[in-house]
Amino acid sequence: MGLMTAMREKMHVVLWALLAMFILSMTIGGLVGGANVIDILAGNVDPRTTIAQINGQDISPDYFNQLVTQQIEQARSNGQKISDFQVQRARNTAWDNMLQDVLVSQEVDRLNISASDDEVIFHLENNPPPFLQQNPNFQTEGVFDWTKYKTALSSPQGDEWVPIENFMKSTYIPNFKLQKFLDESIIISIRDVKNEFSKKNVKYTVSGIHVTSAKVPTEETNPTDEDLREEYEKTKVDFSHDELRSVSYVNWKKSPSKDDTVSTRKLATALYERANEGEDFSTLANEYSMDPGNAGTNGGDLGWFGKGQMVKEFDKAAFAAKKGNILKPIKSNFGFHIIHVQDKKTENGKDLVLASHILLKIEISPTTLSNMKREATLFSYDAQDNGFALAVEEHGLNSNSHEKLTQDSFSIRGLGGLRAGVRFAFNSKTGDVSNIIENDQNFAIFTLDKVIEPGLKSFEDVENELKGSLKKAKVMAATLEKANKLLVKISSQELGLNSVIDSDDELDGIKDEVKTLSQGFTSIGRSNFVTGALLAADPGDILGPIETGRGHAILELKKVTAFDSTEFEVQKESLRKTIFNRKQNQYFQAWLDDLKTNADIVDNRNFYF
Numbered sequence: 308m309g310l311m312t313a314m315r316e317k318m319h320v321v322l323w324a325l326l327a328m329f330i331l332s333m334t335i336g337g338l339v340g341g342a343n344v345i346d347i348l349a350g351n352v353d354p355r356t357t358i359a360q361i362n363g364q365d366i367s368p369d370y371f372n373q374l375v376t377q378q379i380e381q382a383r384s385n386g387q388k389i390s391d392f393q394v395q396r397a398r399n400t401a402w403d404n405m406l407q408d409v410l411v412s413q414e415v416d417r418l419n420i421s422a423s424d425d426e427v428i429f430h431l432e433n434n435p436p437p438f439l440q441q442n443p444n445f446q447t448e449g450v451f452d453w454t455k456y457k458t459a460l461s462s463p464q465g466d467e468w469v470p471i472e473n474f475m476k477s478t479y480i481p482n483f484k485l486q487k488f489l490d491e492s493i494i495i496s497i498r499d500v501k502n503e504f505s506k507k508n509v510k511y512t513v514s515g516i517h518v519t520s521a522k523v524p525t526e527e528t529n530p531t532d533e534d535l536r537e538e539y540e541k542t543k544v545d546f547s548h549d550e551l552r553s554v555s556y557v558n559w560k561k562s563p564s565k566d567d568t569v570s571t572r573k574l575a576t577a578l579y580e581r582a583n584e585g586e587d588f589s590t591l592a593n594e595y596s597m598d599p600g601n602a603g604t605n606g607g608d609l610g611w612f613g614k615g616q617m618v619k620e621f622d623k624a625a626f627a628a629k630k631g632n633i634l635k636p637i638k639s640n641f642g643f644h645i646i647h648v649q650d651k652k653t654e655n656g657k658d659l660v661l662a663s664h665i666l667l668k669i670e671i672s673p674t675t676l677s678n679m680k681r682e683a684t685l686f687s688y689d690a691q692d693n694g695f696a697l698a699v700e701e702h703g704l705n706s707n708s709h710e711k712l713t714q715d716s717f718s719i720r721g722l723g724g725l726r727a728g729v730r731f732a733f734n735s736k737t738g739d740v741s742n743i744i745e746n747d748q749n750f751a752i753f754t755l756d757k758v759i760e761p762g763l764k765s766f767e768d769v770e771n772e773l774k775g776s777l778k779k780a781k782v783m784a785a786t787l788e789k790a791n792k793l794l795v796k797i798s799s800q801e802l803g804l805n806s807v808i809d810s811d812d813e814l815d816g817i818k819d820e821v822k823t824l825s826q827g828f829t830s831i832g833r834s835n836f837v838t839g840a841l842l843a844a845d846p847g848d849i850l851g852p853i854e855t856g857r858g859h860a861i862l863e864l865k866k867v868t869a870f871d872s873t874e875f876e877v878q879k880e881s882l883r884k885t886i887f888n889r890k891q892n893q894y895f896q897a898w899l900d901d902l903k904t905n906a907d908i909v910d911n912r913n914f915y916f
Contacts, residue, residue: 352365352909352911354911354914354915356368357909357911358371358911358912358914358915359371359402359405359406359908359909359910359911359912360907360908360909361406361409361410361413361906361907361908361909362410362413362906362907362908363907364409364413366405366409368915371401371402371405371912374401374404374405375394375397375398375401377401378396378397378398378400378401379393379394379397382396382397390723390724390746390747391717391718391723391724391725391726391746392717392718392724394724394726395717395724395726398912402912406903406908407899410899410902410903410906411482411485411899412478414485414902415481415482415485418485418488420481420484420485420488421481422475422476422477422480422481422484424476426476426480427472427475427476427480430475430479430480430483431460431468431471431472431475432457432460435456436475436479439456439471440456444459445459486891486895489891489894489895489898490891490894492894493887493890493891493894495883495886495887495890499886500879500882500883500886501870501875502842503882503885503886504870504874504875504878504879504882505824505842505870506823506824506825506838506842507823507824507825508823508871508874508875508878509823509824509867509868509870510821510822510823510867510868511821511822511823511824511841511864511866511867511868512819512820512821512864512865512866512867513817513819513820513821513822513828513841513862513863513864513865514804514805514808514816514817514818514819514820514862514863514865515804515816515817515820515828515831515860515861515862515863516790516793516804516807516808516814516815516816516860516861517815517816517817517830517831517855517857517858517859517860518786518789518790518793518815518852518858518859518860518861519786519815519830519857519858520782520785520786520857520858521815522786522789522813522814522815522858523782523785523786523789527781527785528778528781528782528785529778529781530773530774530777530778530781534777535766535770535773535774535777536766538773538776538777539766539769539770539773542773543763543764544763546763546764546768546769547761547762547763547764548711548713548759548761548762548763548764549713549714549761550714550733550758550759550760550761551710551711551712551713551758551759552711552712552732552733552755552757552758552759553708553709553710553711553712553732553755553756553757553759554708554709554712554719554728554731554732554753554754554755554756555695555706555707555708555753555754555756556706556707556708556709556719556722556728556751556752556753556754557686557699557702557704557705557706557707557751557752558707558721558722558749558750558751558752559679559682559683559749559750559751560748560749561671561676561679561747561748561749561750562671563669563670563671563672563675564671564672564675564678566672566674566675567669567670567671567672567675568669570672571642571643571667571668571669571670572636572638572643574595574667575636575643575645575665575667576635576636578591578595578645578665578667579633579634579635579636579645582633582645582647583633588606588607588633588647588663588665589606589607589608589663590606591665592606592607592663592664592665593605593606593607595665595667596664596665596666596667597642597666597667597668598664598665598666601666606663607647607663607664607665607666608663609661609662609663609664610661611659611660611661612659612660612662613657613658613659613660614626614657614658618639618640618641619639620637620638620639620644621637621639621644621646621664624637624644624646625646625648625660625662626658626660628646628648629648629651630648630649630650630651631648631649632646632647632648633645633646633647633648634646634647634648636667641666641668642666642667642668642669643666643667643669644664644665644666644667645664645665645667646662646663646664647662647663647664648660648661648662649661649662649663679750680743680750683743683750683751683752684743686698686702686704686752687740687741687742687743687752689701689702690740690752690754691740694738695738695740695754707720707721708720708756709721710757711759711768712729712732712733714729714733714913716729717729719751722746722748722749722751723746723748723749724746725744725746725749725751727744727745727746728741728744728751728753731744731753731755732753732755733913735755736755737755737756737757737758738754738755739754739755740752740753740754741753741754782858783854783858783859786852786858786859787852787854787859789859790851790852790858790859790860790861791852793807793861794849794851794852794861797849797861798849804816804818804849804861804862804863805818805819805863815830817829817830817831819865824837824838824841824842831855831860832855832856834853834854834855834856834860836853836854836855837853837855837860837862840853840862841862841864844864845864846864846865846866846867847863847864847865848863848864849861849862849863850862850863850864
């Protein structure tokens with residue numbers, strides 16, 4: 308009895324604690340799309356304040372959003388239309404850049420790499436970073452001007468060099484030293500340089516036979532069901548998946564209504580009447596035309612054009628009209644055209660028209676959008692109250708679905724890029740119905756149909772992937788077998804490749820072709836295997852079978868031009884630099900990939916995007 312009394316007395320404390328937990332959970336859910344409050348209170352990484360943690364270093368959502376915004380603004384400045392796809396790409400690029408910057412900075416700290424004031428001065432005076440060399444203030448006719456730069460460096464007007472000095476000391480020079488440290492692993496032998504020279508300068512005379520998939524009967528390379536099942540059982544551990552979600556949705560496409568078409572036609576008719584009543588056609592075109600080529604400056608002028616150069620409706624009307632006519636609105640897939648036929652002539656037997664036009668595109672109106680949104684809102688209410696399926700039936704709509712969405716998906720089948728739909732799927736419970744979710748093309752209402760726990764993909768899900776990989780393996784095995792048979796035939800009959808090629812019209816062969824290795828050979832193209840084999844061969848050698856991108860080749864090296872030692876000396880340092888830059892990129896990427904593999908990374912982007 309005493310225990311029950313104590314529990315009743317303390318129950319209000321428990322209830323208040325539960326209420327506080329609930330409110331906190333709702334707050335977090337609203338901010339970050341459903342964070343696990345228990346995980347947060349247990350001391351795990353809090354997604355409200357940390358979008359990423361890299362080897363214990365926290366990255367704030369605000370900082371990451373700044374990086375994403377920079378990527379989006381850069382895309383916008385390049386004239387790209389910002390869609391869900393562009394936003395997703397901006398996020399991925401920002402993430403990769405951030406990850407690289409943090410890991411490199413952490414390695415700089417671990418290796419105790421720093422910069423002194425003297426080093427800052429030395430680099431500023433002798434090795435200014437690219438962003439300074441590219442500054443227009445330090446350039447003359449687009450080229451870095453040392454005189455301008457040194458003058459500015461030696462006569463500061465205030466503290467404008469302080470942030471640059473700080474950047475040089477904290478980031479640029481330590482990173483520069485780290486790169487030099489990594490560069491110490493790069494070894495370039497004289498043989499490497501000679502091979503690079505040979506690829507670009509030495510000409511090889513080659514005959515060859517290329518056995519490709521085209522020479523292999525389809526029945527020999529198509530995997531059987533048994534092959535596919537056996538391969539799946541051997542490799543299914545490679546086909547694991549994270550949690551998946553399946554959704555259904557209805558959508559309202561943002562297309563102009565009949566009223567929008569009527570409204571546009573009325574405006575086109577009114578403009579036609581104004582032009583016929585004497586208003587200047589060019590002025591009307593500059594004010595009203597929606598032709599991207601007009602830009603409000605050329606009066607709708609289209610220049611001279613012949614038959615078939617315009618859309619069918621426009622073409623027919625313009626060539627049927629008389630000189631000087633202003634035609635009633637003509638409708639095409641682009642919208643309504645009001646055409647002014649300025650002149651007509653025949654040149655070299657071809658009829659030509661000189662015309663200008665006013666194009667009015669049929670666009671969706673705010674009223675139509677508002678009506679669609681109201682209809683979608685009503686559907687959402689009904690679906691939330693009565694169930695999605697019943698609402699679909701009562702509203703007379705058709706539903707669509709997208710199965711097995713991943714956390715990283717950004718598009719919905721039938722709707723295009725719609726990250727918000729994916730976010731709804733992963734922040735909801737089965738049967739939940741969304742509010743309106745939209746992109747540039749659609750309003751949509753979603754329901755979550757199913758949650759698929761992490762596991763292995765089914766055979767049906769990976770069948771096409773297996774079919775592709777097995778077919779490629781069978782093709783390569785079949786081309787290798789055929790190439791080996793040809794090689795035996797050549798060896799046993801002591802025939803040159805040219806004779807074998809002449810004896811079989813179906814062979815894909817080349818005869819006495821002269822190319823550099825960097826150019827590649829007909830049918831074969833450029834192949835590292837072919838290049839390596841020819842570099843090590845002597846004239847008269849039969850090489851192969853050598854694997855190519857499409858099968859296997861047998862080659863006969865006929866002749867090699869002499870190695871020009873004089874020209875090699877001219878190109879040697881340039882070639883060494885080319886090899887160094889290539890290896891530097893390869894080594895740095897391998898080093899960075901190793902850092903990423905061994906890093907402890909917490910990724911909380913799913914709570915936000």
